[in-house]
Amino acid sequence: MNIDDVTTAARNGLIPAYLYNDAEVFEIEKDRVFSRSWMFIAHESEIPDPNDYVVRNIVDDSLLVTRDSGGEIHVMFNMCVHRGMQVCRAERGTATTFRCPYHAWTYKNDGTLAGLPFHLDAYGGEDGFVKDGQALLAAPAVAIRNGLIFASLDPDAVDFDSWLGDFGFYLDFYTKQSPAGMEFRGPQRWRADTNWKIGAENFIGDSYHTPHTHASVVEIKLFGEPKPNKRKEGVLWHAGPGGGTTYKLPDGSGFRSGLGYVGYPDEMIDKMADVWTPEQQALAGEAGFMPSAATLFPNLSFVHNWPQVDDSGQITPFISLRLWQPVGPGETEILSWFVVAADAPEAYKEASYKAYMLCFGSSGMFEQDDVENWVSITTTAKGSMARRLLLNNRMGLTHDGDPIVSQYEGFTGPGTAYQGYGEHNQRHWFSMWSDLVEQPAPELAPIAFGVPQES
Amino acid sequence: MSAPAAIPLPYSDERHQRASQFLVEEAHLLDTSQFEAWLGLLDASIHYQMPVRVTAVKATEESTVQTMDHFAEDWYSLRKRVERFQTAHAWTEDPQSRLRHHVSNVRTFADDDSDQLIVESAVLLYRSRGDRNAPSMLSAGRRDTLLPTAAGLRLARRIIEIDESVLRTQNLAIFL
Numbered sequence: 001m002n003i004d005d006v007t008t009a010a011r012n013g014l015i016p017a018y019l020y021n022d023a024e025v026f027e028i029e030k031d032r033v034f035s036r037s038w039m040f041i042a043h044e045s046e047i048p049d050p051n052d053y054v055v056r057n058i059v060d061d062s063l064l065v066t067r068d069s070g071g072e073i074h075v076m077f078n079m080c081v082h083r084g085m086q087v088c089r090a091e092r093g094t095a096t097t098f099r100c101p102y103h104a105w106t107y108k109n110d111g112t113l114a115g116l117p118f119h120l121d122a123y124g125g126e127d128g129f130v131k132d133g134q135a136l137l138a139a140p141a142v143a144i145r146n147g148l149i150f151a152s153l154d155p156d157a158v159d160f161d162s163w164l165g166d167f168g169f170y171l172d173f174y175t176k177q178s179p180a181g182m183e184f185r186g187p188q189r190w191r192a193d194t195n196w197k198i199g200a201e202n203f204i205g206d207s208y209h210t211p212h213t214h215a216s217v218v219e220i221k222l223f224g225e226p227k228p229n230k231r232k233e234g235v236l237w238h239a240g241p242g243g244g245t246t247y248k249l250p251d252g253s254g255f256r257s258g259l260g261y262v263g264y265p266d267e268m269i270d271k272m273a274d275v276w277t278p279e280q281q282a283l284a285g286e287a288g289f290m291p292s293a294a295t296l297f298p299n300l301s302f303v304h305n306w307p308q309v310d311d312s313g314q315i316t317p318f319i320s321l322r323l324w325q326p327v328g329p330g331e332t333e334i335l336s337w338f339v340v341a342a343d344a345p346e347a348y349k350e351a352s353y354k355a356y357m358l359c360f361g362s363s364g365m366f367e368q369d370d371v372e373n374w375v376s377i378t379t380t381a382k383g384s385m386a387r388r389l390l391l392n393n394r395m396g397l398t399h400d401g402d403p404i405v406s407q408y409e410g411f412t413g414p415g416t417a418y419q420g421y422g423e424h425n426q427r428h429w430f431s432m433w434s435d436l437v438e439q440p441a442p443e444l445a446p447i448a449f450g451v452p453q454e455s
Numbered sequence: 456m457s458a459p460a461a462i463p464l465p466y467s468d469e470r471h472q473r474a475s476q477f478l479v480e481e482a483h484l485l486d487t488s489q490f491e492a493w494l495g496l497l498d499a500s501i502h503y504q505m506p507v508r509v510t511a512v513k514a515t516e517e518s519t520v521q522t523m524d525h526f527a528e529d530w531y532s533l534r535k536r537v538e539r540f541q542t543a544h545a546w547t548e549d550p551q552s553r554l555r556h557h558v559s560n561v562r563t564f565a566d567d568d569s570d571q572l573i574v575e576s577a578v579l580l581y582r583s584r585g586d587r588n589a590p591s592m593l594s595a596g597r598r599d600t601l602l603p604t605a606a607g608l609r610l611a612r613r614i615i616e617i618d619e620s621v622l623r624t625q626n627l628a629i630f631l
Binding site: 187333 | 507509510511512520522523524525526527528531532535536538539542544545546547585587588620621622623624625626627628
């Protein structure tokens with residue numbers, strides 16, 4: 001495999017089918033994509049109190065995400081610097097220290113090495129092992145936005161805010177709905193025999209699959225919206241390192257009635273009006289578009305939908321964030337959170353949770369059919385004929401490479417927007433992927449512990 | 456749910472026998488996709504819940520998450536799930552999985568204050584799809600509340616304690 005041939009094809013909207021299940025490609029992705037991208041690992045509300053922690057992965061790296069006794073957040077490599085054991089083997093909890101079960105080396109929850117048994121007898125004290133100032137290996141770069149904690153394994157990672165760019169405008173629709181911030185519940189975690197890229201690409205812009213893949217949820221009247229004609233009125237936008245889909249609201253909706261149309265009660269609309277800029281409010285209020293699915297490169301996706309949650313016909317929206325955590329070329333762990341404004345009325349939280357459970361997550365009726373498709377793609381992508389097949393990712397372009405419709409002028413958000421069906425966003429995603437896999441992995445110097453630091 | 460008596464009913468007790476048979480018949484309906492008939496075994500007040508489990512430090516933390524579930528169902532949502540399976544477009548179960556619910560470890564408790572039964576059981580669901588991927592299994596404990604009615608027992612409440620923190624099945628297009 002020549003990776004430059006792969007990216008040339010991908011940039012041209014032709015995807016070598018085997019990219020969805022190939023060990024060599026997966027190794028390249030580990031070295032070149034996940035080792036230097038900004039990766040979502042947790043939300044602050046998952047560790048609300050001092051000394052709370054969760055353990056999360058970036059592919060094979062186990063990371064301890066803590067809030068120390070002073071409230072500060074730390075992200076550390078969950079590996080004892082002595083013999084390499086995980087210092088924390090639970091997945092969440094509350095602890096002021098982490099003691100390695102192997103030799104009892106003990107770390108404070110800010111990572112500082114606090115206890116080293118027989119330091120004097122075994123090492124001759126500081127003369128043999130420099131304990132002072134040692135700590136668990138910190139994640140090279142950490143950034144927090146709207147309470148979302150991101151980490152990069154690349155010490156030279158580009159500044160988070162610069163990287164996020166105009167995607168931040170859209171991020172707020174999902175993760176900033178109240179001055180009180182958001183509450184993340186979960187995640188539900190499950191594994192599926194699917195390549196991680198497929199979910200990311202689906203959520204970034206595939207409004208084309210909705211009417212057919214999800215036909216059943218319309219038939220049972222769970223959801224009125226994903227009808228082919230309705231779906232193609234939506235705008236596909238991409239901005240910065242991500243993109244997403246929208247639904248067109250009824251003409252002349254305005255901000256408040258647009259949000260009301262998808263089921264937000266007045267109390268929630270008041271909160272959103274408090275935290276969204278006039279430009280953000282104009283997306284629904286003037287342009288008339290309601291954000292639906294989105295992906296932030298590489299593997300964090302968002303969904304916002306509004307099913308009917310009971311027999312009375314009540315429509316209630318929900319938000320979910322999901323991480324397509326790569327396990328192997330043909331296997332992904334899906335982590336799916338329910339997200340709601342922390343100070344939302346209890347009745348709204350309950351209805352929104354129900355809306356989420358009906359639609360997405362491990363048992364969600366949308367998600368069930370999505371994952372079935374993705375498992376099927378991944379299984380088939382292993383074949384030798386898949387090594388020849390170039391999948392067509394050119395929807396919305398003529399053979400000459402011109403868009404079949406011009407950019408949508410009435411869209412008020414930043415970035416690039418097209419109305420109707422198209423694979424503009426999937427190509428955008430693949431162009432970001434190509435930019436990374438074309439570059440050799442960062443070369444990082446080893447870090448030795450306990451030995452005097454070279455000056 | 457009232458706390459169960461410490462000692463389960465003896466196997467010879469007719470109430471235990473009825474409860475055991477209920478669970479076996481229910482498993483048969485689920486294995487053979489008789490979902491309408493399965494709904495018929497549920498009381499309209501049904502609360503059907505499967506909390507998310509996590510890996511937690513022994514003795515100091517709960518391994519069951521209180522705020523997130525894999526299922527948190529009522530009569531409306533279970534009926535919608537069944538209705539969906541009956542459409543021609545529920546792709547995830549067409550072709551269908553081959554399912555076998557293995558039910559065991561049934562312990563029946565009489566409720567002191569009412570004639571309802573509290574029934575604990577283990578269920579192992581074997582699920583095989585297609586001809587390429589490995590089959591998946593889900594192991595769980597269940598704690599049910601069964602109400603005696605003129606038409607037989609009805610399930611009013613089920614709490615499912617799933618034995619995994621990360622489910623090894625592609626979705627929960629199944630019932631436990």
